Amino acid sequence: MVPLRIAAGQQTLFTSAALVAACALAFTIVSFWWLHARQGRLNAWEPLTFSGAVTPSQSRLRFPVVVYNTGAKPIIVRDLRLSFLDEPMATMPLPWTSLRSHLRPEQDDGLKMPAVFAVSGRTALQLFIEFGTSKPRYLVPEARTYRVSIEVLLGHKTEWCPLVTFAWHAERLNHPTQYIAYRNSGESVESEGPDKAVASLDAVATMVVEEGGTPEGRTLKAP
Numbered sequence: 066m067v068p069l070r071i072a073a074g075q076q077t078l079f080t081s082a083a084l085v086a087a088c089a090l091a092f093t094i095v096s097f098w099w100l101h102a103r104q105g106r107l108n109a110w111e112p113l114t115f116s117g118a119v120t121p122s123q124s125r126l127r128f129p130v131v132v133y134n135t136g137a138k139p140i141i142v143r144d145l146r147l148s149f150l151d152e153p154m155a156t157m158p159l160p161w162t163s164l165r166s167h168l169r170p171e172q173d174d175g176l177k178m179p180a181v182f183a184v185s186g187r188t189a190l191q192l193f194i195e196f197g198t199s200k201p202r203y204l205v206p207e208a209r210t211y212r213v214s215i216e217v218l219l220g221h222k223t224e225w226c227p228l229v230t231f232a233w234h235a236e237r238l239n240h241p242t243q244y245i246a247y248r249n250s251g252e253s254v255e256s257e258g259p260d261k262a263v264a265s266l267d268a269v270a271t272m273v274v275e276e277g278g279t280p281e282g283r284t285l286k287a288p
Contacts, residue, residue, distance in 0.1 A: 105140070
């Protein structure tokens with residue numbers, strides 16, 4: 066009986082050792098995948114400021130956005146666009162026109178034309194993304210709040226994905242023909258209130274109509 070007990074004990078030890086080895090192997094594989102091969106997603110946060118200009122010949126909007134790759138693998142960004150949610154279909158997404166080095170529009174603000182780029186794993190990037198249109202397509206917003214989404218076309222996907230959705234306060238555009246920075250807030254922080262933005266944006270829309278154009282992004286008022 067003693068040899069049988071010894072054999073049974075040895076088999077139990079063997080089974081326990083095999084279980085520990087299997088667990089160790091599984092932990093190693095999962096750890097390697099988590100550290101080096103896991104596909105994450107891009108997170109982004111609502112911008113607190115923006116720069117904007119609206120004229121009869123072109124529209125430009127620039128937003129500061131921080132993106133973070135939650136995974137280990139790099140994520141390829143192929144394209145970006147700015148979509149207006151809950152708006153008529155005539156308000157088409159604004160295409161990505163450039164990347165800049167900072168928010169305030171200046172001659173030395175590091176113009177980079179749209180190009181594919183990568184966000185490394187577990188890395189955050191600060192991007193100053195510029196969207197816009199040029200004549201004969203006009204975007205002349207009303208002086209109100211729009212719900213917009215910065216959308217991204219990724220290397221490993223075939224459809225556009227929302228990167229960050231937020232309220233864009235177009236009522237801050239009280240000097241629309243000047244490309245300057247504003248606080249993206251519903252609370253007035255400029256010396257001139259939204260009434261100035263209403264008059265200024267309406268004036269731009271009127272100039273567009275007089276030139277035979279139809280401004281997107283607004284409801285035209287009867288003369």
